[in-house]
Structure formats: C-alpha cells, structure tokens
Amino acid sequence: MSKNFQHLVSTAVPIAIENIDTDQIIPARFLKATTRDGFGENLFRDWRYDSNNQPKADFALNNPTYKGEVLVAGKNFGCGSSREHAAWAIGDAGFKVVVSSFFADIFKNNALNNFILPVQVTDEFLEKIFSEINKDVNTQLEIDIEKQSIRILSTGDEAKFDINPYKKACLINGYDDIDYLLSLRKEIETYEAGREFNF
Amino acid sequence: MGKTLFDKLWDSHVVLSKPGFPDAVYINTHFIHEVTSPQAFDGLRKRGIPVFRTAKTRATADHNVPTIDQHLPIKEALSRKQVEMLTTNTKEFGVELYGLGHPYQGIVHVIGPELGITLPGMTIVCGDSHTSTHGAFGAIAFGIGTSEVEQVLATQCILQYRPKRMKIEVNGQLKKGVLSKDIILYIISKISASGATGYFVEYAGEAIRSLSMEARMTICNMSIEMGARGGLIAPDEITFEYIKGREFAPKGADWDKALAYWKTLSTDKDAEFDVTLTFDAADIEPMITYGTNPGMGIGVTQHIPSVEQMEEKEKASFRKSLEYMGLEPGSGLLGKKVDYVFIGSCTNSRIEDLRLVAEFVKGKHKAEGVVAWIVPGSKQVEAQAKKEGIDKIFEAAGFQLRQPGCSACLGMNEDKIPAGMYCISTSNRNFEGRQGPNARTFLASPLSAAAAAITGKVTDVRELV
Numbered sequence: 001m002s003k004n005f006q007h008l009v010s011t012a013v014p015i016a017i018e019n020i021d022t023d024q025i026i027p028a029r030f031l032k033a034t035t036r037d038g039f040g041e042n043l044f045r046d047w048r049y050d051s052n053n054q055p056k057a058d059f060a061l062n063n064p065t066y067k068g069e070v071l072v073a074g075k076n077f078g079c080g081s082s083r084e085h086a087a088w089a090i091g092d093a094g095f096k097v098v099v100s101s102f103f104a105d106i107f108k109n110n111a112l113n114n115f116i117l118p119v120q121v122t123d124e125f126l127e128k129i130f131s132e133i134n135k136d137v138n139t140q141l142e143i144d145i146e147k148q149s150i151r152i153l154s155t156g157d158e159a160k161f162d163i164n165p166y167k168k169a170c171l172i173n174g175y176d177d178i179d180y181l182l183s184l185r186k187e188i189e190t191y192e193a194g195r196e197f198n199f
Numbered sequence: 200m201g202k203t204l205f206d207k208l209w210d211s212h213v214v215l216s217k218p219g220f221p222d223a224v225y226i227n228t229h230f231i232h233e234v235t236s237p238q239a240f241d242g243l244r245k246r247g248i249p250v251f252r253t254a255k256t257r258a259t260a261d262h263n264v265p266t267i268d269q270h271l272p273i274k275e276a277l278s279r280k281q282v283e284m285l286t287t288n289t290k291e292f293g294v295e296l297y298g299l300g301h302p303y304q305g306i307v308h309v310i311g312p313e314l315g316i317t318l319p320g321m322t323i324v325c326g327d328s329h330t331s332t333h334g335a336f337g338a339i340a341f342g343i344g345t346s347e348v349e350q351v352l353a354t355q356c357i358l359q360y361r362p363k364r365m366k367i368e369v370n371g372q373l374k375k376g377v378l379s380k381d382i383i384l385y386i387i388s389k390i391s392a393s394g395a396t397g398y399f400v401e402y403a404g405e406a407i408r409s410l411s412m413e414a415r416m417t418i419c420n421m422s423i424e425m426g427a428r429g430g431l432i433a434p435d436e437i438t439f440e441y442i443k444g445r446e447f448a449p450k451g452a453d454w455d456k457a458l459a460y461w462k463t464l465s466t467d468k469d470a471e472f473d474v475t476l477t478f479d480a481a482d483i484e485p486m487i488t489y490g491t492n493p494g495m496g497i498g499v500t501q502h503i504p505s506v507e508q509m510e511e512k513e514k515a516s517f518r519k520s521l522e523y524m525g526l527e528p529g530s531g532l533l534g535k536k537v538d539y540v541f542i543g544s545c546t547n548s549r550i551e552d553l554r555l556v557a558e559f560v561k562g563k564h565k566a567e568g569v570v571a572w573i574v575p576g577s578k579q580v581e582a583q584a585k586k587e588g589i590d591k592i593f594e595a596a597g598f599q600l601r602q603p604g605c606s607a608c609l610g611m612n613e614d615k616i617p618a619g620m621y622c623i624s625t626s627n628r629n630f631e632g633r634q635g636p637n638a639r640t641f642l643a644s645p646l647s648a649a650a651a652a653i654t655g656k657v658t659d660v661r662e663l664v
C-alpha cells in the first residue's frame with residue numbers, strides 16, 4: 001500500500017448495497033493474523049464465495065469487467081465493528097478510495113489512518129456514479145485531494161468532498177498521527193502533572 | 200450557557216487544541232485484547248518506543264477463547280497464536296494481563312466495570328467498538344482502530360475531533376417483562392443503524408435513571424449500533440453504590456475525594472445539545488430484530504415491514520437481508536422456531552442478567568431440540584453464579600453454563616451457530632455471518648431469549664412472567 005497520493009483517475013468497482021458492515025468487509029474468522037498484510041484475499045469473503053468456496057458470479061468483485069482503485073458503495077459504509085482489518089483488507093485489495101453517501105465514524109478514521117480516502121458524496125451523486133457505471137463499466141472517476149473534488153470523466157459531473165485539513169496534509173505527505181503525537185511529549189507530561197484527578 | 204457532561208469531560212482531557220488540528224485527548228484507561236493489539240505492539244517495536252504509561256493499560260483475552268475446557272490449549276492454531284502473542288507482548292512491554300486462567304479474565308467490557316477500573320469522569324478507549332459500554336459510569340468511552348491503539352500505547356493520547364452532542368431522553372416507566380435491552384433496541388429501530396453517527400449520546404430521563412448499573416451498561420453498549428461515537432449516563436447514587444468496595448476503586452480518603460468530584464459530573468440545566476430525542480418507556484414492548492442490522496427491529500407482536508413500506512433505494516438491501524434471514528416481508532415472528540439460544544456477550548452476560556434468567560427458568564425446562572448456551576462475561580461472574588447456586592438451576596433447566604468469553608457473539612472462536620440455523624441472541628449484532636457463516640440471528644433481551652429457550656420459538660415473554 002503506497003502511503004501518499006494526491007490525484008487519481010480510475011475505473012471503479014460498484015457495490016450498491018447500504019449499511020455494509022465491517023463483518024462483511026472482513027468476517028471475524030479472518031481477524032486472527034498478527035500482521036497487517038494479506039487481508040485482501042478475504043475482502044467480502046462471504047459475499048464473494050459460497051459455502052463450497054466457489055466464487056459467486058453475481059458479486060462485483062468476481063466480475064472481471066469491474067476493476068480499478070475506487071470502491072463505490074451504498075450509504076452507511078463501514079458500520080459495526082471497529083476492526084481496522086476492514087481498512088487493511090480494502091487497501092490490500094488495491095483500493096485507494098472508497099466512495100459512499102455516508103460513512104461510519106470509526107471506519108472513516110481507520111481508512112484515513114491507512115491512507116485510504118473516504119469520499120462522501122450526496123445520495124444523488126452516488127446514484128449518478130452507479131448509473132454511469134451501469135451504462136459503461138469503463139466509466140472513469142477522477143479524484144483530486146488538493147481540490148477535494150470527484151469527477152465523472154464521461155459526463156463532467158463534479159462534486160466536492162470534505163476532508164479535514166490535518167488529515168489532508170497527512171494523506172498528501174504520507175505522515176501519520178503518531179509522529180504528531182510523539183512531538184507533543186512535553187505538553188502531555190505537563191498535562192499529567194497539572195491534573196488533580198489523573199486516576 | 201451551561202455545558203453538557205460530555206463537554207465538561209472532553210475539555211478537562213484536552214492536552215492540546217490547535218485550530219485545523221484534531222484535539223489531542225488524554226486517555227485515563229486503555230483496555231486491550233488479543234485481536235486488535237498485535238499490529239499496534241509491532242508498530243511500537245518498529246519505532247523502538249515503549250508503552251508510555253503501562254499502569255493505565257490493562258489487557259485480557261476474550262474474543263478467541265474457547266468456552267469449554269479452558270484449561271486445555273486452544274485447539275485452533277491461529278487463535279492460540281493470537282492469544283499467546285498477547286501474553287508475549289504484554290510481558291515484553293510491561294502491561295498487566297488478565298489472561299486465560301486468571302481469576303479476573305473475561306470480556307473486556309465486563310471486567311473493567313466489575314473490577315472498579317472503569318470510573319466516572321474518565322476517558323476510556325479500547326480497540327473494540329463496544330467500549331461505549333463504560334459510558335454508563337459517566338465516562339467518555341469509545342472504540343478505536345489498531346493505529347489508534349498504537350497512538351495510545353505510545354503517548355496515552357488520541358487525536359480526535361469533538362463529536363456533536365445528542366440527548367436521548369426516555370421518560371416514564373418500563374412495563375413488566377421489558378428490559379433495558381428492549382429500550383436500546385427500540386431506540387435503534389426508531390432512528391436506524393446510522394441515526395446517531397457523528398454524535399456522542401447522553402441518555403437521560405426517569406426510565407434511564409431508575410435502571411441498575413448493569414442495565415445502564417446494556418444501553419451504552421449498543422450506542423455504537425446506531426452509529427454513535429459513544430453514549431454516557433451521568434453518575435448518581437446507583438453508580439457510586441456499584442463502584443464502592445470494588446478491587447481497584449479508590450479507597451479511604453481517595454474515595455471521599457473522588458466521590459466529591461464525581462458528584463459534580465452532570466449536564467448543566469441550560470446546556471444545549473445539537474439534537475434531543477424523547478421516547479416514552481410505556482410505548483416499548485419486548486423487542487426482536489428480524490434483519491441483518493440492529494436497526495431492523497420490531498416489537499415482538501408486530502410484523503416485519505413489507506417491501507412497499509421501504510423507500511425505493513432501500514428495497515434491494517431490505518430484500519437481500521430478509522432473504523438471508525429466510526423470512527417473508529410483512530410476516531410476524533411470534534411462533535417462529537429457534538434452534539439456538541445464546542445468552543452472553545458484553546451486552547448481557549453480567550451477574551444480573553444471569554440472575555434474571557435463572558429466576559425465570561427455575562422449575563422450567565428448555566424445549567426439545569433447542570441448544571441453550573449461557574456464557575458468563577467473566578471469571579468473576581462465573582464464580583458468583585456458582586456461589587449463588589445459579590449453575591444448578593441452569594443445569595436442571597437443560598441450559599449449558601459455559602466458561603467466560605465472547606463466545607457466539609462473533610464467529611471467531613469455536614462457538615458458532617451452524618449455517619441456516621436461527622439463534623435468538625442477547626448479543627448486539629445481527630450482521631450476516633456474525634455468529635458464523637450463514638447463521639441467522641434474532642437479537643433480543645435475556646428474558647425474551649430465555650422464554651424462547653423454554654418454548655422453542657419466538658415468544659412474547661410477557662405471557663410467561
């Protein structure tokens with residue numbers, strides 16, 4: 001997983017299902033690894049394979065016509081368990097961006113901490129993306145972090161997305177929260193000393 | 200203008216607040232378990248740094264542990280490795296571990312409160328979304344990802360944006376046979392699985408205030424199931440009474456000092472919330488979920504919505520969900536056969552839950568063909584149940600009292616619900632495959648689950664109490 005990126009043009013893999021929880025993204029029985037690698041092969045495991053381990057033809061990730069570094073999914077993506085393994089699986093499978101009309105909080109943090117960009121658009125814009133991909137699987141999306149914009153290249157439709165300035169800088173420059181927090185050592189110790197109730 | 204309890208606690212824990220940056224928030228207690236910590240310890244190793252405040256970190260093994268024959272090595276190699284790695288990591292970094300075999304071992308959200316580690320006024324995190332449970336004590340408690348676990352291990356701080364505030368008031372009194380689990384399932388069914396995303400919730404109102412600490416924990420536990428960052432309840436005499444005398448609770452002069460501080464922890468009368476929702480406890484009947492997210496719940500006597508009642512863009516997900524569950528839109532659940540009954544998980548595995556179930560099943564026997572598991576939340580709960588003779592009641596009723604762990608709450612350890620089977624469960628998630636591949640989950644209260652065990656089908660417990 002490369003750490004930083006600013007700009008991306010890619011086709012997308014659509015999963016038009018709402019409330020996709022992290023148990024679907026990576027089922028619990030695959031959380032036993034003790035490193036961050038290799039989760040991609042079990043991404044959406046139970047939606048991709050039936051109980052005999054045969055690929056389900058109708059699932060988007062098994063459809064060779066869909067490819068790209070962008071995952072487009074229905075509202076409330078990443079709800080449920082806080083497992084960061086969900087973000088690792090998505091990154092490990094080669095996705096750099098997830099587009100949805102709503103993200104669960106913890107997933108959003110986990111994604112950003114792994115240099116995966118959650119792009120939140122309106123319900124209408126999301127529908128538009130789904131229907132363009134429906135018409136043409138080669139529909140390309142352009143995502144520009146600096147401008148905070150996402151564009152459907154074939155139609156020229158464009159939307160802005162929010163990202164907080166701190167996380168934006170982290171993504172563009174490839175640095176993380178721990179670097180920043182470690183630099184606050186003095187402030188943290190001063191805080192500890194000043195607390196009457198530091199339990 | 201006054202302040203909410205949440206803001207008071209947040210403000211008193213901010214180490215640094217800089218425009219354009221998330222707040223650096225100090226964490227009083229950090230719980231860790233075997234699943235979400237190995238990569239975090241690895242990160243510390245790579246950076247060559249220690250755990251910053253070992254005494255503020257406590258570990259237990261819960262997700263991967265078997266719930267029978269815990270004295271034997273864990274059979275599944277990967278589970279065993281993960282649990283062993285927790286032992287190695289905590290030893291290397293000097294963190295206290297309540298591992299398998301330890302008298303304090305148990306589900307992380309059960310042991311914190313029962314040991315008196317969880318206290319009012321604290322900030323508490325854990326790499327586990329149900330950390331919201333600890334909010335019942337008037338603490339800011341929320342789940343985090345593994346990168347954040349590493350942050351907290353490294354600095355005892357976490358970078359966070361302040362969430363918005365929501366107040367959920369439940370007024371009036373609960374009817375007979377209705378438990379706090381029903382309150383929270385009812386609220387989630389009303390506001391949906393994403394209805395509180397971006398918010399931190401404070402629960403208030405007469406129906407909440409009259410609950411025991413254990414019942415309050417059940418409510419806060421499931422805050423995450425409506426998307427909330429966490430949920431809390433202002434501490435009161437019930438809280439203080441619960442904490443007093445527990446293993447790690449303050450004692451003597453420290454207790455007096457702590458108590459005086461805790462008594463100041465409430466939302467000011469003129470404080471404003473971004474959103475306030477009000478419910479009436481009398482409207483709540485025993486709840487059950489029919490779908491594959493916790494927002495898909497109904498009163499046990501009601502009917503599943505029909506496809507026509509759904510918004511257009513929700514129809515596909517709704518159909519998929521009911522197909523998974525093998526249920527017909529528009530049908531009722533009463534009388535639906537169940538195969539498994541699971542009473543356990545960090546939502547409902549405390550001694551009070553076990554007592555309640557024991558009292559209900561005493562003199563009754565489970566229906567033929569039903570497998571009924573009772574999984575205590577901790578070694579201490581297990582020991583207490585045995586001391587009170589509750590184990591004998593379960594045995595006589597045909598229920599299996601197992602050993603502590605997350606068990607069938609998630610399909611990660613040996614306890615799984617077989618494909619296609621129906622399980623009425625006191626846990627918190629009914630996601631596809633949550634209790635095992637293709638397992639079907641009905642979430643309900645411990646009383647409703649116990650009633651189903653006795654009759655072998657979905658039952659309105661009010662007819663039996």
Ligand code: SF4
Nearest residue numbers: 329544545605608609
């Ligand atoms: S009991 Fe279930 S919800 Fe609670 S910590 Fe364990 S796996 Fe998570």
